[in-house]
Amino acid sequence: MSATRDTSQRRLQISELVRQHGSVQVTALARQFGVSMQTVRKDLRYLSERGVMARAYGGAIDSNVVGNGQAEPHYEAKRTSHLEEKRRIGARAAAMIKPGDTVAIDSGTTSIQLAEALPDIEVTVVTNDFGVLTALTPKSNINIVMLGGELRRKNMAFYGGLTVEALDDLHVDLLFLGVDGFDLERGITTHYEPEAMLNRKMVEAARSVVAITDSSKFGKVCLHRIIPVSDLSTLITDTGAPDDVVQACQALGVELMRA
Structure with a gap:
Protein backbone atom coordinates (compact mmCIF):
# COMPACT_ATOMS: atom_id res chain seq x y z
CA MET A 1 0.00 0.00 0.00
CA SER A 2 1.39 3.41 -0.93
CA ALA A 3 2.30 6.03 1.64
CA THR A 4 -0.51 8.24 0.33
CA ARG A 5 -2.98 5.40 0.79
CA ASP A 6 -1.67 4.76 4.32
CA THR A 7 -2.10 8.42 5.22
CA SER A 8 -5.59 8.59 3.75
CA GLN A 9 -6.74 5.46 5.58
CA ARG A 10 -5.22 6.63 8.87
CA ARG A 11 -6.93 10.02 8.64
CA LEU A 12 -10.24 8.36 7.85
CA GLN A 13 -9.88 6.12 10.90
CA ILE A 14 -8.95 9.11 13.08
CA SER A 15 -12.09 10.89 11.88
CA GLU A 16 -14.17 7.87 12.88
CA LEU A 17 -12.53 7.73 16.31
CA VAL A 18 -13.35 11.38 16.94
CA ARG A 19 -16.97 10.84 15.95
CA GLN A 20 -17.24 7.78 18.17
CA HIS A 21 -15.50 9.12 21.26
CA GLY A 22 -15.87 12.89 20.94
CA SER A 23 -12.13 13.50 21.32
CA VAL A 24 -8.72 11.96 20.65
CA GLN A 25 -5.23 12.37 22.10
CA VAL A 26 -1.99 12.63 20.12
CA THR A 27 -0.03 10.15 22.24
CA ALA A 28 -2.72 7.46 22.07
CA LEU A 29 -3.10 7.84 18.29
CA ALA A 30 0.66 7.60 17.77
CA ARG A 31 0.74 4.30 19.67
CA GLN A 32 -2.35 2.95 17.93
CA PHE A 33 -1.11 3.63 14.41
CA GLY A 34 2.60 3.09 15.03
CA VAL A 35 3.60 6.56 13.79
CA SER A 36 5.31 9.55 15.36
CA MET A 37 3.45 12.21 17.30
CA GLN A 38 4.60 14.73 14.69
CA THR A 39 2.81 12.67 12.01
CA VAL A 40 -0.36 12.56 14.11
CA ARG A 41 -0.24 16.32 14.64
CA LYS A 42 -0.03 16.78 10.87
CA ASP A 43 -3.07 14.52 10.48
CA LEU A 44 -5.04 16.50 13.07
CA ARG A 45 -4.04 19.79 11.50
CA TYR A 46 -5.15 18.51 8.07
CA LEU A 47 -8.50 17.33 9.45
CA SER A 48 -9.13 20.48 11.50
CA GLU A 49 -8.48 22.67 8.45
CA ARG A 50 -11.30 20.77 6.73
CA GLY A 51 -13.71 21.19 9.62
CA VAL A 52 -13.75 17.53 10.63
CA MET A 53 -12.56 18.34 14.14
CA ALA A 54 -11.16 21.16 16.25
CA ARG A 55 -7.64 21.10 17.68
CA ALA A 56 -7.39 20.99 21.46
CA TYR A 57 -4.58 20.72 23.99
CA GLY A 58 -2.85 17.39 23.34
CA GLY A 59 -5.31 16.24 20.69
CA ALA A 60 -8.60 17.17 19.05
CA ILE A 61 -12.34 17.42 19.75
CA ASP A 62 -15.31 16.68 17.53
CA SER A 63 -16.19 19.99 15.87
CA ASN A 64 -19.88 19.26 16.40
CA VAL A 65 -19.56 19.50 20.18
CA VAL A 66 -17.02 22.29 20.59
CA GLY A 67 -18.82 25.17 22.25
CA ASN A 68 -22.10 23.58 21.19
CA GLY A 69 -21.69 25.56 17.98
CA GLN A 70 -21.42 28.86 19.85
CA ALA A 71 -18.66 31.43 19.63
CA GLU A 72 -17.36 33.13 22.76
CA PRO A 73 -20.00 35.66 23.87
CA HIS A 74 -19.20 39.36 24.03
CA TYR A 75 -17.92 40.57 27.41
CA GLU A 76 -20.92 42.81 28.14
CA ALA A 77 -23.32 40.01 27.24
CA LYS A 78 -21.56 37.70 29.69
CA ARG A 79 -21.68 40.32 32.45
CA THR A 80 -25.47 40.57 32.34
CA SER A 81 -26.27 36.91 31.60
CA HIS A 82 -27.56 34.89 34.60
CA LEU A 83 -26.60 37.81 36.82
CA GLU A 84 -28.67 36.84 39.87
CA GLU A 85 -27.26 33.31 39.86
CA LYS A 86 -23.73 34.69 39.57
CA ARG A 87 -24.31 37.02 42.52
CA ARG A 88 -25.48 34.14 44.71
CA ILE A 89 -22.57 31.95 43.60
CA GLY A 90 -20.12 34.80 44.20
CA ALA A 91 -21.47 35.37 47.71
CA ARG A 92 -21.24 31.67 48.53
CA ALA A 93 -17.66 31.55 47.27
CA ALA A 94 -16.69 34.69 49.22
CA ALA A 95 -17.98 33.07 52.42
CA MET A 96 -15.31 30.35 52.04
CA ILE A 97 -12.50 32.90 52.39
CA LYS A 98 -11.20 33.49 55.91
CA PRO A 99 -8.82 36.13 57.33
CA GLY A 100 -5.22 35.18 56.60
CA ASP A 101 -6.04 33.20 53.44
CA THR A 102 -4.20 33.62 50.18
CA VAL A 103 -6.50 33.00 47.21
CA ALA A 104 -6.31 33.18 43.44
CA ILE A 105 -9.35 34.44 41.56
CA ASP A 106 -9.51 33.52 37.89
CA SER A 107 -10.95 35.85 35.27
CA GLY A 108 -14.67 35.85 34.57
CA THR A 109 -17.94 37.57 35.31
CA THR A 110 -18.78 35.21 38.20
CA SER A 111 -15.33 35.99 39.62
CA ILE A 112 -16.21 39.68 39.63
CA GLN A 113 -19.31 38.90 41.70
CA LEU A 114 -17.09 37.00 44.15
CA ALA A 115 -14.82 40.04 44.42
CA GLU A 116 -17.80 42.32 44.97
CA ALA A 117 -19.09 40.06 47.78
CA LEU A 118 -15.73 39.59 49.50
CA PRO A 119 -15.69 41.56 52.77
CA ASP A 120 -12.84 43.94 53.54
CA ILE A 121 -10.78 41.47 55.58
CA GLU A 122 -7.05 40.74 55.75
CA VAL A 123 -6.53 38.36 52.86
CA THR A 124 -4.27 38.26 49.83
CA VAL A 125 -5.88 37.93 46.40
CA VAL A 126 -3.95 36.97 43.27
CA THR A 127 -5.76 37.69 40.01
CA ASN A 128 -5.33 38.47 36.32
CA ASP A 129 -8.80 40.00 35.92
CA PHE A 130 -9.29 43.75 35.55
CA GLY A 131 -12.88 43.60 36.86
CA VAL A 132 -11.77 41.72 39.98
CA LEU A 133 -9.05 44.32 40.55
CA THR A 134 -11.58 47.15 40.20
CA ALA A 135 -13.96 45.53 42.69
CA LEU A 136 -11.23 44.90 45.28
CA THR A 137 -9.31 48.19 45.04
CA PRO A 138 -11.55 50.14 47.50
CA LYS A 139 -11.14 47.40 50.15
CA SER A 140 -8.01 48.59 51.94
CA ASN A 141 -7.45 45.47 54.08
CA ILE A 142 -7.17 43.20 51.05
CA ASN A 155 -12.77 39.50 28.53
CA MET A 156 -10.74 42.28 30.23
CA ALA A 157 -8.05 40.03 31.66
CA PHE A 158 -4.29 39.66 31.31
CA TYR A 159 -2.53 36.70 29.66
CA GLY A 160 0.79 35.63 28.20
CA GLY A 161 4.19 34.33 29.21
CA LEU A 162 4.68 37.06 31.81
CA THR A 163 1.37 36.14 33.45
CA VAL A 164 2.27 32.46 33.68
CA GLU A 165 5.82 33.15 34.91
CA ALA A 166 4.47 35.36 37.71
CA LEU A 167 2.93 32.24 39.27
CA ASP A 168 6.19 30.28 39.42
CA ASP A 169 6.97 31.09 43.05
CA LEU A 170 3.43 31.58 44.35
CA HIS A 171 1.33 29.22 46.47
CA VAL A 172 -2.32 29.86 47.35
CA ASP A 173 -4.82 28.22 49.67
CA LEU A 174 -7.77 28.41 47.27
CA LEU A 175 -8.21 28.91 43.55
CA PHE A 176 -11.62 30.09 42.35
CA LEU A 177 -11.81 28.92 38.76
CA GLY A 178 -14.23 30.41 36.25
CA VAL A 179 -15.85 28.13 33.67
CA ASP A 180 -16.71 28.49 29.97
CA GLY A 181 -17.56 24.83 29.50
CA PHE A 182 -18.21 22.06 32.03
CA ASP A 183 -18.61 18.52 30.70
CA LEU A 184 -18.30 15.37 32.78
CA GLU A 185 -16.31 13.52 30.12
CA ARG A 186 -14.28 16.35 28.59
CA GLY A 187 -13.71 18.35 31.76
CA ILE A 188 -13.51 22.09 32.32
CA THR A 189 -12.76 24.00 29.13
CA THR A 190 -12.30 27.52 27.82
CA HIS A 191 -12.42 29.34 24.49
CA TYR A 192 -8.92 30.85 24.73
CA GLU A 193 -5.71 28.80 24.77
CA PRO A 194 -3.57 31.25 26.84
CA GLU A 195 -6.32 31.21 29.47
CA ALA A 196 -6.20 27.41 29.62
CA MET A 197 -2.42 27.53 30.03
CA LEU A 198 -2.67 30.11 32.81
CA ASN A 199 -5.47 28.23 34.56
CA ARG A 200 -3.45 25.01 34.62
CA LYS A 201 -0.58 26.94 36.21
CA MET A 202 -3.00 28.35 38.80
CA VAL A 203 -4.19 24.83 39.59
CA GLU A 204 -0.59 23.75 40.23
CA ALA A 205 -0.16 26.65 42.68
CA ALA A 206 -3.35 25.95 44.64
CA ARG A 207 -3.99 23.68 47.59
CA SER A 208 -7.70 23.45 46.68
CA VAL A 209 -9.54 24.25 43.43
CA VAL A 210 -13.09 25.62 43.52
CA ALA A 211 -15.05 25.91 40.26
CA ILE A 212 -17.63 28.71 40.23
CA THR A 213 -20.24 28.51 37.49
CA ASP A 214 -23.91 28.95 36.78
CA SER A 215 -25.74 25.93 35.42
CA SER A 216 -25.87 27.26 31.85
CA LYS A 217 -22.27 26.06 31.40
CA PHE A 218 -23.01 22.38 32.08
CA GLY A 219 -22.78 20.18 29.01
CA LYS A 220 -20.82 22.78 27.04
CA VAL A 221 -17.41 21.96 25.59
CA CYS A 222 -15.00 24.65 24.47
CA LEU A 223 -11.85 24.14 22.46
CA HIS A 224 -9.18 24.19 25.18
CA ARG A 225 -9.22 21.82 28.14
CA ILE A 226 -8.08 23.04 31.54
CA ILE A 227 -8.56 20.11 33.94
CA PRO A 228 -10.81 17.09 34.42
CA VAL A 229 -13.74 17.47 36.82
CA SER A 230 -12.03 15.02 39.20
CA ASP A 231 -9.29 17.62 39.90
CA LEU A 232 -11.80 19.90 41.64
CA SER A 233 -12.15 20.10 45.40
CA THR A 234 -15.46 21.99 45.27
CA LEU A 235 -18.08 23.07 42.75
CA ILE A 236 -20.25 26.09 43.52
CA THR A 237 -23.25 26.51 41.22
CA ASP A 238 -26.94 27.40 41.29
CA THR A 239 -29.98 25.24 41.95
CA GLY A 240 -30.24 24.30 38.27
CA ALA A 241 -27.38 21.79 38.41
CA PRO A 242 -28.49 18.65 36.51
CA ASP A 243 -28.73 15.28 38.24
CA ASP A 244 -25.78 13.78 36.37
CA VAL A 245 -23.50 16.55 37.64
CA VAL A 246 -24.76 16.07 41.21
CA GLN A 247 -24.20 12.31 41.00
CA ALA A 248 -20.75 12.70 39.43
CA CYS A 249 -19.64 15.07 42.19
CA GLN A 250 -20.74 12.55 44.79
CA ALA A 251 -18.87 9.74 43.03
CA LEU A 252 -15.70 11.80 42.55
CA GLY A 253 -15.63 13.23 46.06
CA VAL A 254 -16.14 16.80 44.81
CA GLU A 255 -18.04 18.92 47.31
CA LEU A 256 -21.10 20.47 45.66
CA MET A 257 -22.51 23.76 46.93
CA ARG A 258 -25.69 25.21 45.42
CA ALA A 259 -26.44 28.89 45.88
Whole structure:
Protein backbone atom coordinates (compact mmCIF):
# COMPACT_ATOMS: atom_id res chain seq x y z
CA MET A 1 0.00 0.00 0.00
CA SER A 2 1.39 3.41 -0.93
CA ALA A 3 2.30 6.03 1.64
CA THR A 4 -0.51 8.24 0.33
CA ARG A 5 -2.98 5.40 0.79
CA ASP A 6 -1.67 4.76 4.32
CA THR A 7 -2.10 8.42 5.22
CA SER A 8 -5.59 8.59 3.75
CA GLN A 9 -6.74 5.46 5.58
CA ARG A 10 -5.22 6.63 8.87
CA ARG A 11 -6.93 10.02 8.64
CA LEU A 12 -10.24 8.36 7.85
CA GLN A 13 -9.88 6.12 10.90
CA ILE A 14 -8.95 9.11 13.08
CA SER A 15 -12.09 10.89 11.88
CA GLU A 16 -14.17 7.87 12.88
CA LEU A 17 -12.53 7.73 16.31
CA VAL A 18 -13.35 11.38 16.94
CA ARG A 19 -16.97 10.84 15.95
CA GLN A 20 -17.24 7.78 18.17
CA HIS A 21 -15.50 9.12 21.26
CA GLY A 22 -15.87 12.89 20.94
CA SER A 23 -12.13 13.50 21.32
CA VAL A 24 -8.72 11.96 20.65
CA GLN A 25 -5.23 12.37 22.10
CA VAL A 26 -1.99 12.63 20.12
CA THR A 27 -0.03 10.15 22.24
CA ALA A 28 -2.72 7.46 22.07
CA LEU A 29 -3.10 7.84 18.29
CA ALA A 30 0.66 7.60 17.77
CA ARG A 31 0.74 4.30 19.67
CA GLN A 32 -2.35 2.95 17.93
CA PHE A 33 -1.11 3.63 14.41
CA GLY A 34 2.60 3.09 15.03
CA VAL A 35 3.60 6.56 13.79
CA SER A 36 5.31 9.55 15.36
CA MET A 37 3.45 12.21 17.30
CA GLN A 38 4.60 14.73 14.69
CA THR A 39 2.81 12.67 12.01
CA VAL A 40 -0.36 12.56 14.11
CA ARG A 41 -0.24 16.32 14.64
CA LYS A 42 -0.03 16.78 10.87
CA ASP A 43 -3.07 14.52 10.48
CA LEU A 44 -5.04 16.50 13.07
CA ARG A 45 -4.04 19.79 11.50
CA TYR A 46 -5.15 18.51 8.07
CA LEU A 47 -8.50 17.33 9.45
CA SER A 48 -9.13 20.48 11.50
CA GLU A 49 -8.48 22.67 8.45
CA ARG A 50 -11.30 20.77 6.73
CA GLY A 51 -13.71 21.19 9.62
CA VAL A 52 -13.75 17.53 10.63
CA MET A 53 -12.56 18.34 14.14
CA ALA A 54 -11.16 21.16 16.25
CA ARG A 55 -7.64 21.10 17.68
CA ALA A 56 -7.39 20.99 21.46
CA TYR A 57 -4.58 20.72 23.99
CA GLY A 58 -2.85 17.39 23.34
CA GLY A 59 -5.31 16.24 20.69
CA ALA A 60 -8.60 17.17 19.05
CA ILE A 61 -12.34 17.42 19.75
CA ASP A 62 -15.31 16.68 17.53
CA SER A 63 -16.19 19.99 15.87
CA ASN A 64 -19.88 19.26 16.40
CA VAL A 65 -19.56 19.50 20.18
CA VAL A 66 -17.02 22.29 20.59
CA GLY A 67 -18.82 25.17 22.25
CA ASN A 68 -22.10 23.58 21.19
CA GLY A 69 -21.69 25.56 17.98
CA GLN A 70 -21.42 28.86 19.85
CA ALA A 71 -18.66 31.43 19.63
CA GLU A 72 -17.36 33.13 22.76
CA PRO A 73 -20.00 35.66 23.87
CA HIS A 74 -19.20 39.36 24.03
CA TYR A 75 -17.92 40.57 27.41
CA GLU A 76 -20.92 42.81 28.14
CA ALA A 77 -23.32 40.01 27.24
CA LYS A 78 -21.56 37.70 29.69
CA ARG A 79 -21.68 40.32 32.45
CA THR A 80 -25.47 40.57 32.34
CA SER A 81 -26.27 36.91 31.60
CA HIS A 82 -27.56 34.89 34.60
CA LEU A 83 -26.60 37.81 36.82
CA GLU A 84 -28.67 36.84 39.87
CA GLU A 85 -27.26 33.31 39.86
CA LYS A 86 -23.73 34.69 39.57
CA ARG A 87 -24.31 37.02 42.52
CA ARG A 88 -25.48 34.14 44.71
CA ILE A 89 -22.57 31.95 43.60
CA GLY A 90 -20.12 34.80 44.20
CA ALA A 91 -21.47 35.37 47.71
CA ARG A 92 -21.24 31.67 48.53
CA ALA A 93 -17.66 31.55 47.27
CA ALA A 94 -16.69 34.69 49.22
CA ALA A 95 -17.98 33.07 52.42
CA MET A 96 -15.31 30.35 52.04
CA ILE A 97 -12.50 32.90 52.39
CA LYS A 98 -11.20 33.49 55.91
CA PRO A 99 -8.82 36.13 57.33
CA GLY A 100 -5.22 35.18 56.60
CA ASP A 101 -6.04 33.20 53.44
CA THR A 102 -4.20 33.62 50.18
CA VAL A 103 -6.50 33.00 47.21
CA ALA A 104 -6.31 33.18 43.44
CA ILE A 105 -9.35 34.44 41.56
CA ASP A 106 -9.51 33.52 37.89
CA SER A 107 -10.95 35.85 35.27
CA GLY A 108 -14.67 35.85 34.57
CA THR A 109 -17.94 37.57 35.31
CA THR A 110 -18.78 35.21 38.20
CA SER A 111 -15.33 35.99 39.62
CA ILE A 112 -16.21 39.68 39.63
CA GLN A 113 -19.31 38.90 41.70
CA LEU A 114 -17.09 37.00 44.15
CA ALA A 115 -14.82 40.04 44.42
CA GLU A 116 -17.80 42.32 44.97
CA ALA A 117 -19.09 40.06 47.78
CA LEU A 118 -15.73 39.59 49.50
CA PRO A 119 -15.69 41.56 52.77
CA ASP A 120 -12.84 43.94 53.54
CA ILE A 121 -10.78 41.47 55.58
CA GLU A 122 -7.05 40.74 55.75
CA VAL A 123 -6.53 38.36 52.86
CA THR A 124 -4.27 38.26 49.83
CA VAL A 125 -5.88 37.93 46.40
CA VAL A 126 -3.95 36.97 43.27
CA THR A 127 -5.76 37.69 40.01
CA ASN A 128 -5.33 38.47 36.32
CA ASP A 129 -8.80 40.00 35.92
CA PHE A 130 -9.29 43.75 35.55
CA GLY A 131 -12.88 43.60 36.86
CA VAL A 132 -11.77 41.72 39.98
CA LEU A 133 -9.05 44.32 40.55
CA THR A 134 -11.58 47.15 40.20
CA ALA A 135 -13.96 45.53 42.69
CA LEU A 136 -11.23 44.90 45.28
CA THR A 137 -9.31 48.19 45.04
CA PRO A 138 -11.55 50.14 47.50
CA LYS A 139 -11.14 47.40 50.15
CA SER A 140 -8.01 48.59 51.94
CA ASN A 141 -7.45 45.47 54.08
CA ILE A 142 -7.17 43.20 51.05
CA ASN A 143 -3.66 42.75 49.66
CA ILE A 144 -3.88 42.50 45.86
CA VAL A 145 -1.30 40.75 43.67
CA MET A 146 -2.04 41.59 40.03
CA LEU A 147 -0.60 39.24 37.43
CA GLY A 148 0.78 41.25 34.54
CA GLY A 149 0.85 40.46 30.85
CA GLU A 150 -1.09 41.52 27.78
CA LEU A 151 -4.65 42.77 28.21
CA ARG A 152 -7.23 40.77 26.26
CA ARG A 153 -10.09 43.21 25.86
CA LYS A 154 -12.54 40.49 24.88
CA ASN A 155 -12.77 39.50 28.53
CA MET A 156 -10.74 42.28 30.23
CA ALA A 157 -8.05 40.03 31.66
CA PHE A 158 -4.29 39.66 31.31
CA TYR A 159 -2.53 36.70 29.66
CA GLY A 160 0.79 35.63 28.20
CA GLY A 161 4.19 34.33 29.21
CA LEU A 162 4.68 37.06 31.81
CA THR A 163 1.37 36.14 33.45
CA VAL A 164 2.27 32.46 33.68
CA GLU A 165 5.82 33.15 34.91
CA ALA A 166 4.47 35.36 37.71
CA LEU A 167 2.93 32.24 39.27
CA ASP A 168 6.19 30.28 39.42
CA ASP A 169 6.97 31.09 43.05
CA LEU A 170 3.43 31.58 44.35
CA HIS A 171 1.33 29.22 46.47
CA VAL A 172 -2.32 29.86 47.35
CA ASP A 173 -4.82 28.22 49.67
CA LEU A 174 -7.77 28.41 47.27
CA LEU A 175 -8.21 28.91 43.55
CA PHE A 176 -11.62 30.09 42.35
CA LEU A 177 -11.81 28.92 38.76
CA GLY A 178 -14.23 30.41 36.25
CA VAL A 179 -15.85 28.13 33.67
CA ASP A 180 -16.71 28.49 29.97
CA GLY A 181 -17.56 24.83 29.50
CA PHE A 182 -18.21 22.06 32.03
CA ASP A 183 -18.61 18.52 30.70
CA LEU A 184 -18.30 15.37 32.78
CA GLU A 185 -16.31 13.52 30.12
CA ARG A 186 -14.28 16.35 28.59
CA GLY A 187 -13.71 18.35 31.76
CA ILE A 188 -13.51 22.09 32.32
CA THR A 189 -12.76 24.00 29.13
CA THR A 190 -12.30 27.52 27.82
CA HIS A 191 -12.42 29.34 24.49
CA TYR A 192 -8.92 30.85 24.73
CA GLU A 193 -5.71 28.80 24.77
CA PRO A 194 -3.57 31.25 26.84
CA GLU A 195 -6.32 31.21 29.47
CA ALA A 196 -6.20 27.41 29.62
CA MET A 197 -2.42 27.53 30.03
CA LEU A 198 -2.67 30.11 32.81
CA ASN A 199 -5.47 28.23 34.56
CA ARG A 200 -3.45 25.01 34.62
CA LYS A 201 -0.58 26.94 36.21
CA MET A 202 -3.00 28.35 38.80
CA VAL A 203 -4.19 24.83 39.59
CA GLU A 204 -0.59 23.75 40.23
CA ALA A 205 -0.16 26.65 42.68
CA ALA A 206 -3.35 25.95 44.64
CA ARG A 207 -3.99 23.68 47.59
CA SER A 208 -7.70 23.45 46.68
CA VAL A 209 -9.54 24.25 43.43
CA VAL A 210 -13.09 25.62 43.52
CA ALA A 211 -15.05 25.91 40.26
CA ILE A 212 -17.63 28.71 40.23
CA THR A 213 -20.24 28.51 37.49
CA ASP A 214 -23.91 28.95 36.78
CA SER A 215 -25.74 25.93 35.42
CA SER A 216 -25.87 27.26 31.85
CA LYS A 217 -22.27 26.06 31.40
CA PHE A 218 -23.01 22.38 32.08
CA GLY A 219 -22.78 20.18 29.01
CA LYS A 220 -20.82 22.78 27.04
CA VAL A 221 -17.41 21.96 25.59
CA CYS A 222 -15.00 24.65 24.47
CA LEU A 223 -11.85 24.14 22.46
CA HIS A 224 -9.18 24.19 25.18
CA ARG A 225 -9.22 21.82 28.14
CA ILE A 226 -8.08 23.04 31.54
CA ILE A 227 -8.56 20.11 33.94
CA PRO A 228 -10.81 17.09 34.42
CA VAL A 229 -13.74 17.47 36.82
CA SER A 230 -12.03 15.02 39.20
CA ASP A 231 -9.29 17.62 39.90
CA LEU A 232 -11.80 19.90 41.64
CA SER A 233 -12.15 20.10 45.40
CA THR A 234 -15.46 21.99 45.27
CA LEU A 235 -18.08 23.07 42.75
CA ILE A 236 -20.25 26.09 43.52
CA THR A 237 -23.25 26.51 41.22
CA ASP A 238 -26.94 27.40 41.29
CA THR A 239 -29.98 25.24 41.95
CA GLY A 240 -30.24 24.30 38.27
CA ALA A 241 -27.38 21.79 38.41
CA PRO A 242 -28.49 18.65 36.51
CA ASP A 243 -28.73 15.28 38.24
CA ASP A 244 -25.78 13.78 36.37
CA VAL A 245 -23.50 16.55 37.64
CA VAL A 246 -24.76 16.07 41.21
CA GLN A 247 -24.20 12.31 41.00
CA ALA A 248 -20.75 12.70 39.43
CA CYS A 249 -19.64 15.07 42.19
CA GLN A 250 -20.74 12.55 44.79
CA ALA A 251 -18.87 9.74 43.03
CA LEU A 252 -15.70 11.80 42.55
CA GLY A 253 -15.63 13.23 46.06
CA VAL A 254 -16.14 16.80 44.81
CA GLU A 255 -18.04 18.92 47.31
CA LEU A 256 -21.10 20.47 45.66
CA MET A 257 -22.51 23.76 46.93
CA ARG A 258 -25.69 25.21 45.42
CA ALA A 259 -26.44 28.89 45.88
